[in-house]
Amino acid sequence: VTPALRRPTPADHARVSAAIGVWWDHEEPGLGQRLRAEVPRLWFEHFTTTSWVADHPDGRLAGFLVGFLSPARPGSAYVHFVGVDPDLRRSGLGRELYARFAADAQRAGAHEVTCLTGPANALSVAFHRGLGFTAALDPDHEGPGEDRVLFHRSLGG
Numbered sequence: 001v002t003p004a005l006r007r008p009t010p011a012d013h014a015r016v017s018a019a020i021g022v023w024w025d026h027e028e029p030g031l032g033q034r035l036r037a038e039v040p041r042l043w044f045e046h047f048t049t050t051s052w053v054a055d056h057p058d059g060r061l062a063g064f065l066v067g068f069l070s071p072a073r074p075g076s077a078y079v080h081f082v083g084v085d086p087d088l089r090r091s092g093l094g095r096e097l098y099a100r101f102a103a104d105a106q107r108a109g110a111h112e113v114t115c116l117t118g119p120a121n122a123l124s125v126a127f128h129r130g131l132g133f134t135a136a137l138d139p140d141h142e143g144p145g146e147d148r149v150l151f152h153r154s155l156g157g
């Protein structure tokens, strides 16, 4: 059964936050709890027109993507966080969430999507490469020793 995709509401913040705590811990114990603070409620209040959530048929969260159109870089869309229920991985939901976001971005006139991840997150690197993003390592991107992999994909054309 395909999860149902819809726009988030403020009520989704608590369930997405709880999911981050569990889903990212699946990759590395302790990581999920650290990352919860990086997706505060404001994403579910101010970025709902460029974000998506997916629900299992029984109402549990299946996946989410939060992103925005850059105010400073017109034509550029940015994905902040994307996550899929570990039970549902590799079934195409992550790809579908990105497709919905890319459609939002194109409708708004954007020509590219960017995002970043930590070099240790091999799954995220494989996923973004699988979706056709180019990847470039940016040393010290977030400060000394805080390297990040920057992803880029052109839209349309």
Ligand SMILES: CC(C)(COP(=O)(O)OP(=O)(O)OC[C@H]1O[C@@H](n2cnc3c(N)ncnc32)[C@H](O)[C@@H]1OP(=O)(O)O)[C@@H](O)C(=O)NCCC(=O)NCCS
Binding pocket: 023, 024, 027, 080, 081, 082, 083, 084, 085, 088, 089, 090, 091, 092, 093, 094, 095, 096, 117, 121, 123, 124, 126, 127, 128, 129, 130, 131
């Ligand atoms: C990254 C993530 C969102 C991918 O979601 P998903 O629904 O499993 O991904 P999809 O099934 O749509 O996969 C799309 C493509 O990505 C690549 N991919 C996905 N998972 C992969 C894996 N485990 N190994 C290699 N390639 C992978 C493949 O190219 C895949 O296409 P294919 O299945 O046709 O070969 C999910 O694994 C996740 O939530 N990970 C933990 C959170 C995270 O790291 N998020 C990203 C940083 S914010």
